[in-house]
Amino acid sequence: MSIRERLSGNEAVATAMKQIDPDVFAAFPITPSTEIPQYFAQYVADGKVGTEFVTVDSEHSSMSACIGAESAGCRAITATSSAGLAYMYEVLYVAASARQPVTLACVNRALTGPININCDHSDSMGARDAGWIQIYAENNQEAYDNYLQAMRIGEHPEVRLPVMICQDGFITSHGVENILLEETEAVKEFVGEYKPENYLLKKENPMAVGAYDVTQYYMEHKVQQAEAMKNAKQVILDVAADFEAKFGRKYGFFEEYQMEDAEYAIVLIGSTAGTCKVAIDKLRAEGHKVGLVKIRVFRPFPAEELAQALSKCKAVAVLDRSEGFNACGGPLGAETRNACYDLENRPKIINIVYGLGGRDCAVEDAEKIYHHLEKIVATGVTGPVYFHMGQRDLREEVL
Amino acid sequence: MNNMTEIRWHGRGGQGAKTACLLLADAAFTAGKFVQGFPEYGPERMGAPITAYNRISEERCNIHSNIYNPDYVVVVDETLLHGVDVTAGLNPAGAIVVNTPKAPEEIRPLLRGYAGRVCTVDARSISEKTLGRYFPNTPMLAAIVKVSGVLDEAQFVADMQASFEHKFATKPQVVAGNMAALTMTMKEVREG
Numbered sequence: 001m002s003i004r005e006r007l008s009g010n011e012a013v014a015t016a017m018k019q020i021d022p023d024v025f026a027a028f029p030i031t032p033s034t035e036i037p038q039y040f041a042q043y044v045a046d047g048k049v050g051t052e053f054v055t056v057d058s059e060h061s062s063m064s065a066c067i068g069a070e071s072a073g074c075r076a077i078t079a080t081s082s083a084g085l086a087y088m089y090e091v092l093y094v095a096a097s098a099r100q101p102v103t104l105a106c107v108n109r110a111l112t113g114p115i116n117i118n119c120d121h122s123d124s125m126g127a128r129d130a131g132w133i134q135i136y137a138e139n140n141q142e143a144y145d146n147y148l149q150a151m152r153i154g155e156h157p158e159v160r161l162p163v164m165i166c167q168d169g170f171i172t173s174h175g176v177e178n179i180l181l182e183e184t185e186a187v188k189e190f191v192g193e194y195k196p197e198n199y200l201l202k203k204e205n206p207m208a209v210g211a212y213d214v215t216q217y218y219m220e221h222k223v224q225q226a227e228a229m230k231n232a233k234q235v236i237l238d239v240a241a242d243f244e245a246k247f248g249r250k251y252g253f254f255e256e257y258q259m260e261d262a263e264y265a266i267v268l269i270g271s272t273a274g275t276c277k278v279a280i281d282k283l284r285a286e287g288h289k290v291g292l293v294k295i296r297v298f299r300p301f302p303a304e305e306l307a308q309a310l311s312k313c314k315a316v317a318v319l320d321r322s323e324g325f326n327a328c329g330g331p332l333g334a335e336t337r338n339a340c341y342d343l344e345n346r347p348k349i350i351n352i353v354y355g356l357g358g359r360d361c362a363v364e365d366a367e368k369i370y371h372h373l374e375k376i377v378a379t380g381v382t383g384p385v386y387f388h389m390g391q392r393d394l395r396e397e398v399l
Numbered sequence: 400m401n402n403m404t405e406i407r408w409h410g411r412g413g414q415g416a417k418t419a420c421l422l423l424a425d426a427a428f429t430a431g432k433f434v435q436g437f438p439e440y441g442p443e444r445m446g447a448p449i450t451a452y453n454r455i456s457e458e459r460c461n462i463h464s465n466i467y468n469p470d471y472v473v474v475v476d477e478t479l480l481h482g483v484d485v486t487a488g489l490n491p492a493g494a495i496v497v498n499t500p501k502a503p504e505e506i507r508p509l510l511r512g513y514a515g516r517v518c519t520v521d522a523r524s525i526s527e528k529t530l531g532r533y534f535p536n537t538p539m540l541a542a543i544v545k546v547s548g549v550l551d552e553a554q555f556v557a558d559m560q561a562s563f564e565h566k567f568a569t570k571p572q573v574v575a576g577n578m579a580a581l582t583m584t585m586k587e588v589r590e591g
Contacts, residue, residue: 006428117440139463171463175437176424178459274461358440362464 002180002247009140009172012179013079013105013165014039016147018049019187022103023074023194026054026065030084031117032169033107037079059084063091063102070100071209073199075151077102081169082109085123089130095162096131097225098209101154102162104132105147108270108321109169110357118358119169121269122322125331131225133163133232134299138255138273140179143167145249146296148182151191152239158231168271170358182247190246229300236297253302255294256309258284262291264373265310265347267336268319269295272354272361279366290370295332303339310340313347315373319389321355329353329386348373348382354389365390368399403456404549405466409485410475413445415536419475420451422540422562427455429558430550435460448483455549471547474498475522475535480506486513496542496588498522498535503591518546520588529579537577541584556581 007015014036017025025044027037044053052069056062062078069076080088085106095102111122124134133153137143147165154163167173182190198207213221233253240251255273258280259265266276273294283290293309295302310316318337320330329337333351340346352369355361369389376382387398406423410416417438424436435454441447452469454460470493474485477499486495494516497506503517510517522538530537544555559581563574 006424006434139461168463170440171437174440175435175463176421177435178428178433271463274463278462360465362467363462 002182005179005181006176007140007179008035008174008176009137009143009167010035010107010174011039012140012144013147013167014043015181016144016187017077017105018043019182019184020075020148020151020191021049021188022051022077024052024054024066024069024076026056026062026069026076026078028056028059028062028080028084030059030081032109032173033079033081033084033105035173036105036107059087060091063088063095063104066102067091067095067098067100070095070102071098071200073196073201075155075194077104079105079107081107082111082117082123085127086111089127092127092130092132092162094210097221099160099225099228100162100209101151101160103147103150103154104162104164106164106166107169107173108166116357117169119171119271120321120356120358121166122356124164124166125322127164128299128331131161131229132299133159133161133229133236133297135163135165135297136269136295137165137167137172138271138294139172140167140175140177141249142296143172144179144181145243145247145251148187148191149239149243149251151194152242153232153235155194155196156235157197159228159235161225161228161232166270171271186246190243232300233302236300251296253295253297253305254309255296257292257294259291259293259309261289262312263289263314263377264370265291265293265313265316266319266366266369267293267295267306267310267316267332268321269298269332270321272319272321272366275361275363276366279363279370282363283367283370288370288374298332301335301339303335306336307339307343310336310347311343311345314377315348316340316350317369317373318349318351319369320351320353323353323356333386348376349385350376350382351386352389353387359390361390372399402458403454403460404471404547405469406453406455406471406473406543406547407466407469408451408453408473408475409479409483410449410451411445411479412447412449414475415534416449416473416475416539417451419473419536419540420453422536423453423543425562426540426544426555426558427453427550429562430554432456433459439465448479469493471495471543473539473543475539477501477506480509484511486510489513489515491515494518494546496520496539496546498539500524503589507591516546516590518542518588518590520584522584525580525583525587529583530573530576537580538584541581542588545585545588546590552585
């Protein structure tokens with residue numbers, strides 16, 4: 001039986017961690033993820049978990065401690081945001097290439113500077129090519145549910161990759177909303193024990209971790225890593241199917257909302273999806289054929305599936321909550337355009353950067369985007385394919 | 400979502416506006432509603448103006464933006480009326496509740512032409528009488544429940560008794576004071 005509760009996104013993730021009761025939590029605090037180790041420290045103090053709680057001097061050290069613990073055959077977790085994730089940068093790659101399935105709760109916050117504590121995706125997007133699986137949430141429920149699925153995905157023998165479970169800083173991390181929690185016994189049964197095939201301290205077959213790799217073998221190892229990321233796609237779907245069978249909530253690579261006959265679609269990541277759904281309900285009632293694809297899994301990127309979902313659309317707006325600083329768009333925009341290139345009838349695609357540093361996105365903003373897409377199709381003029389929304393600027397806004 | 404009630408809180412950092420907002424979310428959750436309670440974070444410091452928000456509905460609130468057209472506004476510190484446009488976007492069919500010893504008629508001229516209901520409550524006096532110190536959040540919570548009618552009053556009082564007993568399990572002596580603050584406020588809110 002699910003338990004009806006009201007929790008912030010941070011407490012929801014901390015609750016998932018408590019229920020899983022991992023071997024090691026290496027912690028260094030940073031806003032807005034600080035509450036996660038804070039709640040967890042209380043669970044440790046109250047004897048509710050058996051976890052070794054390691055307080056370290058930095059995020060570089062917290063990730064290093066996780067890699068060490070995983071190498072020894074343990075299940076290790078941490079949480080961070082923004083500059084904390086950036087400070088882990090080097091060791092994020094070590095975790096992925098050493099094939100250590102660390103689980104990291106990333107509470108998305110703008111990456112300095114100017115210094116800012118509020119939500120955007122520039123922190124985790126900066127780490128998108130580090131070899132981590134990245135799964136994003138719209139709300140506290142999804143953050144909790146994604147966390148419960150993370151270890152089954154990352155620890156799978158065909159995958160063995162670290163997993164980043166992301167949610168929007170403050171918007172979901174500090175917002176209290178209704179949530180359905182699962183019984184701890186059911187969670188434990190679903191997640192299962194971690195039984196790695198090989199690990200550093202296995203006395204029958206000890207192994208080295210993090211050794212130097214010569215040119216003659218390095219590329220083979222990177223290809224294996226790339227293959228593991230491809231394998232993750234099926235495992236993510238299998239775990240989601242099992243999750244649905246057990247707990248009744250359905251997940252995939254992305255959520256399609258009113259996409260069945262949608263001619264105009266928005267593609268985005270995170271909490272703004274909810275706001276967008278409200279705009280869709282309103283516009284649908286007025287007869288507009290509008291829909292939404294909310295990306296849940298960004299790494300591995302579900303390119304073929306996304307292209308299929310958008311194949312019947314006339315125009316698509318891809319919303320990026322981080323800047324690409326490449327003079328042609330944001331990371332989700334680039335992935336989506338790439339995914340759609342091989343479609344026979346490509347929709348017109350524009351890329352809008354929004355919500356940086358916590359800039360709010362309201363229902364009316366989403367409505368404006370749909371009207372803009374309709375105008376593109378009606379006039380046959382696409383106009384700018386990369387622009388910013390809602391900024392305080394002297395330039396005329398496109399929307 | 401026509402059945403959704405949206406409430407915006409204006410306070411100063413350290414006065415407990417965020418706590419009151421989360422308490423309201425708690426009370427509405429206990430009453431079986433779908434809720435949101437969230438603060439807007441700026442460069443927080445004691446005394447700086449802060450905003451917090453509630454959505455209360457019969458169905459899940461998907462929207463994740465700030466509230467621009469609230470049904471109700473709560474002002475925890477009346478000095479904010481001079482610097483902050485507290486009635487911005489406020490539904491004329493809704494109401495504003497201000498923490499002040501003044502009468503609603505004295506507050507209305509400060510509200511930039513707001514035509515809806517104006518309510519006042521002297522949370523300082525109630526808090527000092529019942530709790531011995533100035534904690535405006537319990538009175539302001541009771542005031543918004545009374546003014547908005549978003550929760551059944553009798554059920555709310557019963558739920559808050561249980562909630563305070565749980566929250567103050569280690570200092571049960573403050574439960575009675577908080578309950579007195581709650582019930583006194585519900586009697587003393589003035590409407591003009």
